[in-house]
Amino acid sequence: MEKWDAYLKNGMKTELLLTRGQPIPDGLYHLVVDVLVQHNDGDLLFMQRALDRRGYPGYFEASVGGSALAGEIAEQAALRELEEETGIVPWDCRLVKIKRYDNDACFIHTFIARTDYDKEDISLQEGETIAYKWVPLSDIDNFLNTHKVIPRQKDYITTLTTRGAR
Secondary structure, eight states, rough: OOOEEEEETTTOOOEEEEETSSSSOEEEEEEEEEEEEEEETTEEEEEEOOOOOSSTOOEEEOEEEEEEETTOOOOHHHHHHHHHHHHHOOGGEEEEEEEEEETEEEEEEEEEEEEOGGGGGGOOOOTTTTEEEEOOOOOHHHHHHHHHHHHHHHHHHHHHHHOOOO
């Protein structure tokens, strides 16, 4: 049973714990992380969701992530999720926070993990992902137009790469 810290709207952590799958009481939030992975050569990592996933089965997503566990800060959760979902270990990357926003009952912290991790050593998380692809920045537009990518991420990736993900 996964437990999360509960936060107030102002970002202050409370003493309360939330449980995955249970409704989040009004006025409380939990911490979520979203991590884009960029190789030192500029390529972005896209993970393909398992075909039996509830939301967007078979789609590519430009990030890994999830909810921070009770006691974790955003950076710890980002590094844990990165390792769980890709095999990239914390000492093989540099984490850069790029934004924080609120969505429903979540505080979402978005990071870029820059790494020189061996591109062939990416791990797939059983039940979560079925494939991965490193996409050069020069091919991002083509990839977004020819592959099923989670819609909310298409505009975000286009904006990020236009501003320069390097």
